[in-house]
Amino acid sequence: MRYLPKSQSDREAMLSDIGVQSIDALFAAIPEEYRLTGDLKIPRSYAESEIVEFFRDRAAENAQGYATFLGAGAYSHYRPVVIDALISRGEFFTAYTPYQPEIAQGTLQSIFEFQTMICELTGMDVANASMYDGSTGAAEGLMMAARVTGRHKSAIATSVHPEYREVIATYARYQGMPLATVAYGKDGRVDLEALDKAVDGETAGVLIQSPNFFGIIEDVAAIADVVHKRGALLVVSIAEAVSLGIVKPPTEADIVSLEAQSFGVPIGFGGPYCGVMATRDKFVRQMPGRLVGETTDRNGKRGFVLTLSTREQHIRREKATSNICTNQALVALMCNIFMTIYGKQGLKELAQQNLAKAHYAADEFRKNGAALVFEGAPFFNEFVIRTKTYPRAINDRLLEQKIIGGFPLKRFYPELENASVWCCTETTTKASIDAAAKEVAQ
């Protein structure tokens, strides 16, 4: 087997050194009744060419080269080729967690840069080295708010991604954390009156998403006022990271949970993605996830190390801030490189193109007879329309033109009837928008 660097004579020499007759002696500790005597019932081994052909066939059974209007928590942005060229270096992707800093400065320094850029983009003081994704990050944000405040209730806007809310429900069930929901108003934003009613002196954290699941940008300042008045913390989830190029960051938040998938991470059927948490300096000891800090060596040279490790599971065990161990380091490196490539001006320009495409599409859809469900509040690159025909029927017709239409909302928001959320990024062409505009009118 080509991944095993031993010849039969090597094995025999080693067994002889060890002093056993055969390899079976080294498995003698396994009770005989359980030892497998035959092959596992899996297919025979494949040649590399067969493996490649197999996956190419699978890819062909998946849509390839379709235009897409899907967002809803996973975004199609162009991935600069420099990203894969760099992360494919074996020194990055076959290394492990940088526990031995003297031989891991490449990983450590890049994480330090990542933490810095996330702070700059989100307006927070400190950011971690990644969480699994935006959904678990949101759950962890609320649990962190509970630890910081010593309170136990949470309130969550229904305009937060429905799957994020499902995850939070799972996590919260056994943390003794009752969950209250906060409805959205006619403009698609959190209803401030409903929020006021849902938050009380026992609320630890309030979770909103901005831009929210409908693509609408929340009035974070107004929400923060209500939340902070009651002594609770505001947790803001950001699912479309590119929005930070042009949308004001939620500086009124206490905790930000970012999903950085838009920053150069393949959309890849749902994962791996890149969650990140960011917060204020004063809360850092309650923040989960790995942190890289700057320090010096014995000669005074600058270097980087994992730090504040006593928050983590390998030291605190059952009192840890979280059980997280392996996180998303390589994906965070992709995000790091993406943010570096676009940089200060590029992220703004990229966001401007997304804004332009989505607003052109909204206008064209409206002209063609679809109704924009939420008016009066700004949106970034996603918007919700209501069509005369059932969205799936429209999407079926679009599929014939190799276009994937917007995400029907019936499953999560049945009250919105024939509504669907549409996303345009810098990759969406005028031609697809025009073609889609024709179909939504039917």
Place this chain on the structure above:
Amino acid sequence: MAYPADFKYTKEHEWLKVDGNTGTIGITDHAQNSLGDIVFVELPKVGAEITAGQTFGSVESVKAVSDLYAPVSGTVTAVNEALNTSPEEVNKDAHAAWMIKVTLKDPAEADKLLSAADYEKFAAEEGGH
């Protein structure tokens, strides 16, 4: 290391100095030596209640966390805020780096603790493996 004779000690390596109805609490030199460089001390707020034998905070080194166990019961009246910015003071002089002061609930509890001589013996036996 000389353990102040006017302090009382616990097997969890805390010291207690009693002055009338006030108790001052810290950790011993043996404790700071075992922990190594101390990076953070987590202490209760003024007004908190502590109970003899139960944890009231923790001390962190780079790679370990140690719980602090209350030698006596009482109400916290003062916290050494200097340890927030300079936890290394505990390493420099553990017996001078007090952590909290409490109003004693039951002064008789102090009598159950170890004397300096007994503690020194206990620490030597524990450390000597």
Place this chain on the structure above:
Amino acid sequence: MNSKIRKATTHISQNEGLIFEKSSPGKKAYKLPPLDVPAVDAEEVLGKAARNDPGQLPEVSEVEIIRHFTRMSTWNYAVDHGMYPLGSCTMKYNARVNEYVARIPGLAEAHPYQPTRISQGALRIMKMLRDQLMEITGMDAITLQPAAGAHGELTGILLVRAYLESQGSPRKKILVPDSAHGTNPATAAMCGYAVENLKSNAAGMVDIASLEAQVNQDVAALMLTNPNTLGVFEQEIRKIADVLHARGALLYMDGANMNALVGKVRPGDFGADVMHLNLHKTFSTPHGGGGPGSGPVACKKILEPFLPTPVVITKPDGTLGFDYDRPQSIGRVRMFYGNFGMFVRALAYIMANGPDGLRQTTEDAVLNANYIRKHLQGLYDLPYNTPTMHEVVFSDKIQTRKGIKTGDIAKRLIDYGFHPYTVSFPLVVPGALMIEPTESESKEELDLFIDAMKQIAREAEESPEVIADAPYHTRLTRLDETAAARKPVLRWKPQAELVAK
């Protein structure tokens, strides 16, 4: 003291500062195509929500970016360089074909919400991986949703809880051996269980008498790693499972050490009710500097109704789809379906091996660990005499006589051209050296490792001061972790801000 370091030589490596230190206004590394729709004014469209300060992101050119990350990468040690013997991490070869197939556009660009009729390829990959992992583990059902091992543990314990609740009471505590990985008790606490320690016996294994005394109606499950973190197979596994099952409790197996078992024995056969797998360990998906991982959870039939939604099913017309109608499900543990990119890689790994390759892999992993044990025994203290499987644990007891600890030996090993083993874990062995070579190491590489450890043992005896200050050949010497924790500096700050302070 004449040490001969054979595996590595010092070499010129490039310096590189922080990217922010290279930044200059006007430098660019990107070019966007021209807009084919009208531009919009952000202030007009977004109003108060428009961003006025873009933040201090760097402005550099593409060539500087390539040099920046290439230079930094050369400061890392990785599996591609040589043996990386971290215990229980299973640092094995990350096959390149896995990377190639994961990037095929139809898979890499698939949106999780695209209609299932154009996602059959992705679904088929998930189903095949699922089926093969069930066969490998001897379990009846599986979820691929968890993002990593710890996440899998959380999912597994939630399954246990849901099942016990359906039987009348979730119970109150989880037993965790004192040799367990920190994620185990942290997970139990997150599921609302109290954690109770289970002592190991003199051989480092579960103490059956303690187990019998501690398992009562309040115990929901035992979280067991098998082989344990000492690399030892729990021979009494049948008794352990029986004791638990007799009292209505379940056996959770932490699958971190599956590299000792694949193709030789199946946890489902020896009594585990639920377990997680680490695709980034046993199934070769890359460690990536700390993730991404993937932690599928496999279980027996009794736990199947509680699996996270959705579940991959075959519809009546023969196509594949997702089933969301699962009334007893514990819910979701994350959005979408799991780390699909890792499923592709793990499936490619299993396909490349086949049943014989997987079995040979496990045998080589165990052979390698035993070879190291044989050659270092005597020079390093072996705290437990029990048979070793895929990883061996020594202690620094002999070396501490000269004031040298496991952490120091690890640092000196870096000078010899290796990544250190796992230091000071498991906690049941004071001063532990936990070594897992994996099957990816040749006899030559193992001999170089053994030679290095032998020389270090001699240095510890004859000139311990050489070890105490190691490493010498790295770009940086030992870093001040105390200062980093006392006064954390967790981001770069622009000079102006620093001066203002």
